[in-house]
Amino acid sequence: MAQNEDNLLKKIAGHAKEYGFIFPSSEIYDGLNAAYDYGQNGVELKNNIKQYWWKAMVQMNENIVGLDSSIFMHPTTWKASGHVDAFNDPMIDNKDSKKRYRADVLIEDYLDKVEAKINKEVTKAEKRFGDAFDKAEFLKTNPNVLRNQSKIDSINERMGKGFENGDLEDIKALIEELEIACPVSGTKNWTDVRQFNLMFSTEMGSVAEDSNKIYLRPETAQGIFVNFLNVQKTGRMKIPFGIAQIGKAFRNEIIARQFIFRMREFEQMEMQFFVKPGEEMQWYENWKAKRIAWHNALGLGEKNYRFHDHVNLAHYANAAADIQFNFPMGFKELEGIHSRTDFDLKAHEEHSGKKLQFFDTVENKSYVPYVVEASIGLDRMFLAIMSSAFTEEILEDGSERTVLKIPAALAPYQVAVLPLLKKEESGLPAKAREILAELKIDFNCQYDEKDAIGKRYRRQDAIGTPYCVTVDHQTLEDNTVTIRDRDDLSQIRVSIDEVKGKLKETTSMESLLRKL
Ligand code: GAP
Numbered sequence: 001m002a003q004n005e006d007n008l009l010k011k012i013a014g015h016a017k018e019y020g021f022i023f024p025s026s027e028i029y030d031g032l033n034a035a036y037d038y039g040q041n042g043v044e045l046k047n048n049i050k051q052y053w054w055k056a057m058v059q060m061n062e063n064i065v066g067l068d069s070s071i072f073m074h075p076t077t078w079k080a081s082g083h084v085d086a087f088n089d090p091m092i093d094n095k096d097s098k099k100r101y102r103a104d105v106l107i108e109d110y111l112d113k114v115e116a117k118i119n120k121e122v123t124k125a126e127k128r129f130g131d132a133f134d135k136a137e138f139l140k141t142n143p144n145v146l147r148n149q150s151k152i153d154s155i156n157e158r159m160g161k162g163f164e165n166g167d168l169e170d171i172k173a174l175i176e177e178l179e180i181a182c183p184v185s186g187t188k189n190w191t192d193v194r195q196f197n198l199m200f201s202t203e204m205g206s207v208a209e210d211s212n213k214i215y216l217r218p219e220t221a222q223g224i225f226v227n228f229l230n231v232q233k234t235g236r237m238k239i240p241f242g243i244a245q246i247g248k249a250f251r252n253e254i255i256a257r258q259f260i261f262r263m264r265e266f267e268q269m270e271m272q273f274f275v276k277p278g279e280e281m282q283w284y285e286n287w288k289a290k291r292i293a294w295h296n297a298l299g300l301g302e303k304n305y306r307f308h309d310h311v312n313l314a315h316y317a318n319a320a321a322d323i324q325f326n327f328p329m330g331f332k333e334l335e336g337i338h339s340r341t342d343f344d345l346k347a348h349e350e351h352s353g354k355k356l357q358f359f360d361t362v363e364n365k366s367y368v369p370y371v372v373e374a375s376i377g378l379d380r381m382f383l384a385i386m387s388s389a390f391t392e393e394i395l396e397d398g399s400e401r402t403v404l405k406i407p408a409a410l411a412p413y414q415v416a417v418l419p420l421l422k423k424e425e426s427g428l429p430a431k432a433r434e435i436l437a438e439l440k441i442d443f444n445c446q447y448d449e450k451d452a453i454g455k456r457y458r459r460q461d462a463i464g465t466p467y468c469v470t471v472d473h474q475t476l477e478d479n480t481v482t483i484r485d486r487d488d489l490s491q492i493r494v495s496i497d498e499v500k501g502k503l504k505e506t507t508s509m510e511s512l513l514r515k516l
Helices: 003-017 039-059 077-080 101-132 135-141 143-164 168-177 221-228 228-234 279-296 343-352 377-391 426-440 455-461 475-476 496-507 511-513
Strands: 022-024 036-037 064-066 088-093 100-103 194-197 200-205 214-215 241-252 264-277 305-309 319-327 330-341 357-362 366-368 370-377 391-393 400-404 417-419 445-447 467-471 480-485 493-494
Touching: 003 022, 003 377, 003 391, 036 200, 039 064, 039 241, 039 279, 039 366, 039 377, 077 343, 088 168, 088 496, 100 101, 100 330, 100 343, 100 391, 101 135, 101 143, 101 168, 135 143, 143 168, 168 228, 168 366, 221 228, 221 264, 221 343, 221 370, 221 475, 241 279, 264 279, 264 377, 279 305, 279 319, 279 330, 279 370, 305 330, 319 480, 343 417, 370 377, 400 455, 417 426, 417 455, 417 475, 426 445, 426 467, 426 475, 426 496, 455 467, 455 493, 467 496, 480 496
Parallel strands: 064 241, 417 445, 417 467
Antiparallel strands: 022 036, 088 100, 088 194, 200 214, 241 264, 264 370, 305 319, 319 330, 330 370, 357 366, 391 400, 467 480, 480 493
């Protein structure tokens, strides 16, 4: 990670701590690596992200229902799902720095650099040719682009084959041939590539025998698969239909770093969509389109997202793509869309001896449905929002402010009510509380009367409150207040009766959902 990107992530982490969004876990004991606690403002933002997802995925789709399954599951679940045998990361250590890396990530970082060369070439040509520039033609004909593209393709192919065949020696050979150096020591002194299982295990009951060993779920999806028939039958669901859930997942990540990007305990929002075999590719494309629309509606900037097709497919998938986001450390996976075939349901049929099939009354036959999954990390979504919202500005009067330009509907508080004066005798606090009592029915509100008004505005900017309603002497005379806009700093004077309607226009979840 480049120095300034590293700094930006540190700044965001520092801001998140200072303003009650995210604290290191058990900080009084110096924290626990890769575990974080969401503070009073963080939990509000997190809940709003969940609500936006739940509303869009469950409540606005008549053929998708919710679920909240337990974290502990029968241990055979993980044997069937392949996680006991195949949920491994290929790791490689640098002997000099003693740092451990995921082998595929090292190669993918290398590929990103080659791709950056292509993009540079395109930008240069765009400048040179102006309006006459034909990008598609340029990509097909420019010798430098073609050379780099063919390099990318051949590395991808070799890496894909290496992982598919479990040929870790060739993966190491590839890292050596590409002369990939450790970002810390700068040397190419690598160990062999080895597989590490990522599941946490614990004992259930009091006797520490092997049969009592259970796992903390590494994905919420399996809770959905084992309940497929329960939900289908009791909900009288017809294919195609989906089951969605939000919940904790645990992975003993070898390298957990980059703040809340990669944690050992995190939260997923997952939806499994059950379809007729043979129709999975069209649903896969459909869900890719729907999910990117969900992201774009937030207004974090369409250029900050891109799709990345997987080469190294997970053990259950026949097609997979990530939605990557432009985090402070570059484009990284935010969400995965996977076509999981009938792998999971079939495996659970085999291991449980129970039929997990759907009877299709039109075709008059039963089949094991195929599954298309949309799986997003809630914490990563949180980081995407925080990092695009974090803005340091110099204002017209030369003063500086740090503002979180969080999408208004997701902000921890939609509005702060501020009496200009704190003194009870001024009549302003009482009036402000009267307004607050009315607004808090519809919005999450803050009330603040301490310090000068400018300082209070800055505090609200720092936690991303889109509007401040200020109560002043004129309010007592004509029942009007000012509404201050967080982003453009404009202030308008409106009658108290109009405040609710004005705020609702831009801060309600409805304003987001209507864009979908
Ligand atoms: N059920 C499919 C599944 O779990 P995944 O790509 O391994 O697929 C889905 O994970 C999403 O969960 C990722 O796109 C990412 O947003 C999030 N995620 C995965 N590992 C994570 C970690 N260690 N910390 C935070 N989020 C993580």
